[in-house]
Amino acid sequence: MSEPTYLTVEQLLPLAVAIEHRQRQQKRGQQFIRRPLPPCPTCNVAPDEVSTGRPPNHFTGDLGILFEHCGHRFLVDDATAHEATQQAAQIVDQDEQRPAGASASPVAFHAPQPEYVIALRADDGTLIVGIRPDGSIARGPNYQPDSAAVEFWDAVTRAAQAAAPWRSGS
Ligand SMILES: [Zn+2]
DSSP states (O other), X not given: OOSOEEOOHHHHHHHHHHHHHHHHHHXXXXXXXXOOOOOOTTTOOOOSEXXXXXXXXXXXXOEEEEEETTOOEEEEOHHHHHHHHHHHHHHHHHHHHSOXXXXXXXXXXXXXXXXXXXXXXXXXXXEEEEEOTTSOEEEOTTOOHHHHHHHHHHHHHHHHHHXXXXXXXX
C-alpha cells in the first residue's frame, strides 16, 4: 500500500488532458480557468490539486503524481507520460476546433453557395457534369465524355442565352 503504483496511459489520459488545457490557457494569457481535475484512480475522490515531480529516493526518470486531498501517490514512466501527453494534445486540439457558440463558427455567416453554377443532370437527378463556383468541373458517375460533353455545352449555351437573351435567328 505504501509503494506508489504505476498509472497506465488510460488512467493518466484524463489528467493529461486537464493539464494540457491549463497550459494552453496560460500560454495564451487567458484568465486562468480551473478545469475540473479527474478523480484519483485508486479511491475515486476528486482532488483539490494534483502535484507532479520527481519523487525523492527514486533514481529512474519516472514522474511522481500526488493527488492532494486523498493523498494517493502514483508513478508514471517516461513512455506512458509521452504517450498520454501526445494523445491529450490531440484531444485538446479537437476540443478547441469545436465551435463554442454560433459566433465561433464563421461558416454560419456565409450565405450558402450553390454546389454548382451550372449543372447537367440526368432525369433521375444524378449529376452528369457541372461547373462549381470556383470554376472546377465535376463529373458524375454517368459522365460519358462524348455525348455528355455535347449536352453540357448545349446547356451552357442555353444558360448564357437565358442570362443575355439574344437570338441567332431561326
Ligand atoms: Zn485517492
